[in-house]
Amino acid sequence: MTRLRIPWTLVLLTLAATLAVAGGIAVGGEATLEDLARTQTVPSAAAGLLGPITESGRTGWECAPERAARARTAHAAGLPASTP
Amino acid sequence: MLRRLLCALVLAGLSAGAAWAQGYPAPASVPRTTDPARLRAQALDREIHERFSRGLAAEAREDWSAAIPEFERIIVLDPPEPRGSTARYDLAIARARSGDFPHAITLLEAALERDPGFTAAAANLVTVNTLAGNLDAARAAADRFVALAPASARARYERGIIALRAGDLATARSDFRVLIAGDPAYAVAHYDLALVEIRSEAFPAAELELESALALAPAYARARFALGTVLLRLGRRADARTAFDRAAQDASDLALRALALDLRDRL
Numbered sequence A: 001m002t003r004l005r006i007p008w009t010l011v012l013l014t015l016a017a018t019l020a021v022a023g024g025i026a027v028g029g030e031a032t033l034e035d036l037a038r039t040q041t042v043p044s045a046a047a048g049l050l051g052p053i054t055e056s057g058r059t060g061w062e063c064a065p066e067r068a069a070r071a072r073t074a075h076a077a078g079l080p081a082s083t084p
Numbered sequence B: 001m002l003r004r005l006l007c008a009l010v011l012a013g014l015s016a017g018a019a020w021a022q023g024y025p026a027p028a029s030v031p032r033t034t035d036p037a038r039l040r041a042q043a044l045d046r047e048i049h050e051r052f053s054r055g056l057a058a059e060a061r062e063d064w065s066a067a068i069p070e071f072e073r074i075i076v077l078d079p080p081e082p083r084g085s086t087a088r089y090d091l092a093i094a095r096a097r098s099g100d101f102p103h104a105i106t107l108l109e110a111a112l113e114r115d116p117g118f119t120a121a122a123a124n125l126v127t128v129n130t131l132a133g134n135l136d137a138a139r140a141a142a143d144r145f146v147a148l149a150p151a152s153a154r155a156r157y158e159r160g161i162i163a164l165r166a167g168d169l170a171t172a173r174s175d176f177r178v179l180i181a182g183d184p185a186y187a188v189a190h191y192d193l194a195l196v197e198i199r200s201e202a203f204p205a206a207e208l209e210l211e212s213a214l215a216l217a218p219a220y221a222r223a224r225f226a227l228g229t230v231l232l233r234l235g236r237r238a239d240a241r242t243a244f245d246r247a248a249q250d251a252s253d254l255a256l257r258a259l260a261l262d263l264r265d266r267l
Helices: A007-041 A062-069 B002-021 B036-060 B063-076 B084-098 B101-114 B119-132 B135-148 B153-166 B169-182 B186-200 B203-216 B221-233 B237-250 B256-267
Strands: none
Touching: A007 B221, A007 B256, A062 B119, A062 B153, B002 B153, B002 B186, B036 B063, B036 B084, B036 B203, B063 B084, B084 B101, B084 B119, B101 B119, B119 B135, B119 B153, B135 B153, B153 B169, B169 B186, B186 B203, B186 B221, B203 B221, B237 B256
16 A cells, blocks of 8 residues: 655645735736726716707897806706716 | 667777787888899898798708708808808708718808807807817817806816816816806716816825715716725725615616626625
C-alpha cells in the first residue's frame, strides 16, 4: 500500500492563485457595476420646437412662442417635465 | 287696417334684427383707389394674408408639405417686418418637422438677420441645430439666445444641456444654477445640476441636488437611479440598493427599469 503524499506547497500556491483570481473578478465586477450605472445617468431631453406664429402674432405682447422663449419659469417656457 | 300695419311693422323689425345678428366674416377692405401701384400693393397684401392663414391651418393639421409652398410664396412677396421674419420662422418649423434641418437652420438665421430681437427664432435655432446633431452650431446659437434673453428659463436650459453634453461643466453648472434661482421648483434642473456634480466627482453636492429633485418629484425615476449611482460611489451600498429598487418601481422606461433591477440584485 502506497501512501499518498500531499504536495502542500502546490496546494497553497493553487489556493492563493484562486483567491487572487476571485478577488480580481470581484474588483472588476464592481467597476463594471459603476460603469453600467453611469451609462444611464444621461442629461434630460432637449427642449422641443416652439410653435408657429400668426401674421400679426408679433405685434403686441400676445405672441405665445415669444412669451415662452422669454419666460422665467420652466412651465411657462414649455420645458420637459420630470417624467418617471 | 291698424292690425295690418302692426303686422307689417313687426315683420319688418324681425327681418332687420335677423340681418343684424347674422355673422358674416370680416370682408376685405374695398379698394378706394384707382392708382395701379396702390391696387397692386393691396392685392399683394391680401395674398400674403391669405397665404399666412392657409399655411398656419396646414401646420395646425401637421400637413407640412401643404404649409411649405404657402410660406415660400410669402417670402417671395417679401412683406415688411415683422411678417417677413415670421414667414421664415413658420417655414422653418415646417422644414424641421419634415426632417429638412439644413433649410430650417438657414431660414431661422435669415429671420434673425431681419429681426435680431426675434427670441422664438433664436430658441428654435438652438433646437434645430441640436436635432441636426450640429453641437458646435447649437452651442453658438445657445450663446446667442442667452445673450438675447439672459433671464429666459429656456435659454439657460438649452445651453446647460448642450454644455453638459460637450463636457463644459463650468457653463453647465452656471446655467443650471441660474435656472434654479429663477424656478427653484423645477426638478429637472436639479437633476441636470447633479449630473454636472457627478461628472466633476463632487458626489456629496450631487446627492444634495438629487435629494432636492426627488423632494419636488418623488416618482422621478431617472433622478432616483442617479442617486443610486452616487450612493454607490460614496460606498453606501445598502442605500444604493434601496434607491435602485425604488427607481425600478417608478421607471416607465423599460431599459432603465431593467438596469435598476440588475444593479439592485448585484448589490
